[in-house]
Amino acid sequence: MMDIRYHIATLIAIFLALGVGILVGSTVVGSDVLNDQQKKMIDQLEKQFEVLRQKEEDLTTRVEFMNGLLRHYEDFTEALLPSIVENRLAGMKVALVVSGGLDIPSGALNSLSLAGARIVSTTVILPGINLSSDSLRSKLAAAYGVGDKTSPEELRIQVGKTIGDIILNHDVQEIKRLLEQNDLVKFNGDYSILPDAVIVMGGASSLDYYFPETIDVPIINNVSGAGVRVLGVEVSDVKYSYMQVYQAQKITTVDDIDLIPGQVSLVLAMAGESGDYGVKPTAKKFMPSLPPGYAGGNR
Structure with missing residues (x-):
């Protein structure tokens, strides 16, 4: 044109x-x-x-x-x-982690609900995680018992590990309060329930919120190291993708959860169809295969 x-x-x-x-x-x-x-x-x-x-x-x-x-x-x-995803995840307890400053698409949440998954907690990484404040970095350094000159990158890694601990119901209440009170992380839900799976949603619209290696990776490694399955997702049109970072951690990824095929891929992947799905060059396959007679749910 x-x-x-x-x-x-x-x-x-x-x-x-x-x-x-x-x-x-x-x-x-x-x-x-x-x-x-x-x-x-x-x-x-x-x-x-x-x-x-x-x-x-x-x-x-x-x-x-x-x-x-x-x-x-x-x-x-x-x-x-509905006929594809209904009851595929019946009874599965899921924890959500939102990184990168974007919202989880409502369609993805609806698909998880249709599939019978139960969202037990939602953890949102807030913009303050860039740790631009000297006083905030000093507070975190003191809380973690490290020196005042500890870099923002190292402090974010510590925060990422803490988020993983909270999802796994480890006793880190004091640090959790510090993160909440200083608008670094928002915690919603029941963290006393150990999830069956954790969905980490990344992708950033600005480099100001792009911290996959120092926030997302520590969360992924902590949670997956405890035997809980982790999936990395993002929307199809995100400016700064996290897919390569996620895939380097050997977890299942879906790069288009704002689209219905991506939402189907997420549900089927959580049901056991591991892989790297979506529409971007980093995807290995568009979506999982549907076995014969798959439509109709577990009735």
Whole structure:
């Protein structure tokens, strides 16, 4: 579309230049031969302009058709979703961790609910985790028993390990209160319940919130080291992806949980179909295969 518009703009500029040329030529030369040549050039340019205009019109029609087709596809997959995921995770206790400053898509939460999963806790990493405040870094250093000159990166690693401990119901209440009171982490839910699986949602819209190695990885390693399954997810259009970092930890990943295929992939992956799913170059497969007779849920 942009190439055609560029060519159209170029042709318009040529028309204007020819108009000036005709005016100057007729004033200076007044030659019928010159006028005939210029008229032929204008006729040729008009034909080219018409061809390009028709191509743009055809492309616009095609785009409108494809957008309509996409809407029908979305309606179809939304209607099909319940029959695929219903009760696939019945009774599974799930802890959510949200990193990177983005919200979990409501569709993903709805899919987990349809699948019968029970969200026991939601942990949200807040923007203050960039640890730009000297006084805050001093508080954390004192709480963790490390020196005042400990780097923000090392302090974030300690915070990540603490979040893992909290999810695993270890007794770190004092540090937990410190993290909450200083707006570093928000804790919601019942952390006395040990989850069957932990979903870590990453992906950042700004480098100000991009800390996968120093927050997400310590959480993943702590929780998975205790034998609890961890899955790493993000939305399809995130600016700064965490997928490569997550996959380096050998956990199952889904990079498009804002889309219904990604939500299906998440449920099936949690039910046992491990892999790296989604639409990005880091994905190994679009989504898990559906075995024959899979639709209909565990009835």
